[in-house]
Amino acid sequence: MTDVTVTPVRGRAATTAFIRMPRALYRHDPHWVAPLEHELRACLDPRRNPFHTTGTAQLFLALRGTTPIGRVAAHIDPRYQQRHEERTGHIGFFECTDDPAVAGALFAAAERWLTTRGADRVLGPLSFTTNDECGLLVEGFDGPPTVQMPHNPPYYAGLFTACGFTKAKDLHTFTGPVPADGEVPAVIRRAAQRALTDPAVRIRPLDPRRYDADLAAVRRVYDEAWAGNYASVPFTDAEFHHLGRRLKPLLVPDLLQIAEVGGEPAGFTLWLPDANQALAAARGRLTTYGLPIGLVRAARARRRITRTRASTSGITGEHRGRGLMAALFCRAQQAAARLGYTENEYSWILEDNRDAARHARAMGAVHTRTHRLYHRPLAPAPATAS
Secondary structure, eight states: OTTEEEEEOOHHHHHHHHHHTHHHHTTTOTTOOOOOHHHHHHHHOTTTOTHHHHOEEEEEEEEETTEEEEEEEEEEOHHHHHHHTOOEEEEEEEEEOSOHHHHHHHHHHHHHHHHTTTOOEEEEOEESSTTSEEOEEEEOOSSOOOTTOOOOOTTHHHHHHHTTOEEEEEEEEEEEEOOTTOOOOHHHHHHHHHHHTSTTEEEEEOOGGGHHHHHHHHHHHHHHHTTTSTTOOOOOHHHHHHHHHHHTTTOOGGGEEEEEETTEEEEEEEEEEOTHHHHHHHTTOSOBTTBOHHHHHHHHHHTTOOEEEEEEEEEOGGGTTSSHHHHHHHHHHHHHHHTTOOEEEEEEEETTOHHHHHHHHHTTOEEEEEEEEEEEEOOOOOOOOO
16 A cells, blocks of 8 residues: 555546546446546536535545546535434545555545544445435446446445445335336236326326426425435435436436326326436547547437436325325336337335335336445544644
């Protein structure tokens, strides 16, 4: 380790090194999908990502000589600490060569930063919250990740455990077919019919003419349905508007189904076309030397997207148990089939969320991947001399 240094990231050049560090790491991994550089740069930029208006973050880069060999972000989110009544800090954006000493040096730098800000526990990886990418892939390395889902080498789990981390929570992925006729299994069909025979219930797709209003309705459901979920944090207004702008190019109106009861929003399910199938062709950059090479590749590949991801769903508490989720899944799958998709992924689902797992299995999906959140206690920061 004498030739390895871990330094805080300052300035554009160091940020670029942080962003591009994984390229060499994944050069032989056929399943890695390089994130778009401009999107990751915007995510990390306090001027462009509203997370930074409430949270605080510091990036760290591990170097051997001048070569980046690892990275991590440390961040504090006051919303998390207030909602969960914990002094927990987080780590995210972790990438590292297969060397526990390098990983340990990265974690030590991040944890020193966290403890000086009062944290007594570290949880991650979260990049930056559960509304973003989260979890370390520990099971299911045999295929590419879907949109907004992390991918990493199998040895990462060993790096975390070697550095004293233990499991906090597992996040499960289920994958199932979308039949050509869009027909759902009988158990889902019966539950959906029970909901749809109620004259107060209406299931409808996103109305593009009411985009902002419909997203606001989705947010109201999400805020209630997810309030008690593990490690969740509420959106700020700025974050939700930012998310709406980012999602707009991906959203297919018929794949965002909204349930209303008595004219009021009661549930939703959001299925996204798997943009990773197109982004893989762009190789992380839409332009090269000013030429739209990646953009052309991605545009061509987008026509061949065959997969969707049921990324977020929710039902308000008073309307659970009346078949609304079944009705939403029924309409979403019918739309997915009509649009030519052949497979859907339900991700992620908390390991102890039995209702969500039951719905996924009832749709014919099977457990295919597991991502894990790790944690460990932090020693108090040393007292400073008075």
